[in-house]
Amino acid sequence: MSDQRSTMTTQLAIAIALHQLATVVWVGGMFFAHFALRQSAQTRLAPPQRLPLLLAVFNRFFVWVWIAVIVLWASGLWIFFGVYDGNMRWYVHVMMGLALVMTALFAYLYFVPYRALAQRVPAEDWTGAAQHVGTIRRIILINLGLGLVTAMLGSAGRYLQ
Template identity: 40%
Template sequence: MVPLVLAFHTIASLVWVGGMFFALLILRPSMPPLPPDLAMALWRRVFERFFAWVWTAVVVLLVSGYGVVFFGYEGFSALGMHIRVMQVTGLLMVGLFVLMWSMPWQTFRRAVDEGDLATAAAAMKRIRLVVAVNLPLGLITAAVGATGGFWTY
């Protein structure tokens, strides 16, 4: 059962981190030709869909991660350093996402819906900052998860 749970854990992390990579390094640099109102409307639609997947990923990651800790390792005492690092970086990522979703995303969403581009742009900067912090955290977390079992070799 643990391998199946870890597969879901890995897929959830790929969805979240891959989505941030796409948004920051692929979609954002492709946006300048669009007029600001269209760009903001596109971001709103992209984020609406992506954040639903991130919420799903967060639930899957927390349930599967702690499920493996308690049912695969029988608690925290047997955890390797790599799992402790993943826990800290993962919880930091979740905290940043929840903060971003609760404040700048809600501001951005309302501003775009009301046609207030200045407020939307200001909120977008804060969203981008969280993504710019969470992306390297996610990449580090994934690398630690993939290699951590080999740290003792």
């Protein structure tokens, strides 16, 4: 293998590993939040216990989501332009489009309903807090669906004609 080709392959391996890890963190975290945490908290805890717990969970999880978003874009663009010079097939373009929608939805969730939730919980306004949790839940569900499709495209897209 020539030196140049082996450097490119190493770069690709590092970028794909980071890309894949960030996917696991973001999409796996949303799957857990929706299908395990939410349903258990809903059935087991009353609003004054449930809503502060959910806020504390979001405080921690959303930091990791920002890190995952940055890593996904940086590694994805690195593979796309740095390794393949922008010559990639349709499924990568679809991935980028879906990632753009997911990033925009997450930014909205973070700056609007999550910010509002962080104000409602200390004020012990459980009705208002529950409404914002409802909005966050719907956005996370949409992003979870988009994230699963994006992850499938990323790994299986290259085998499609």
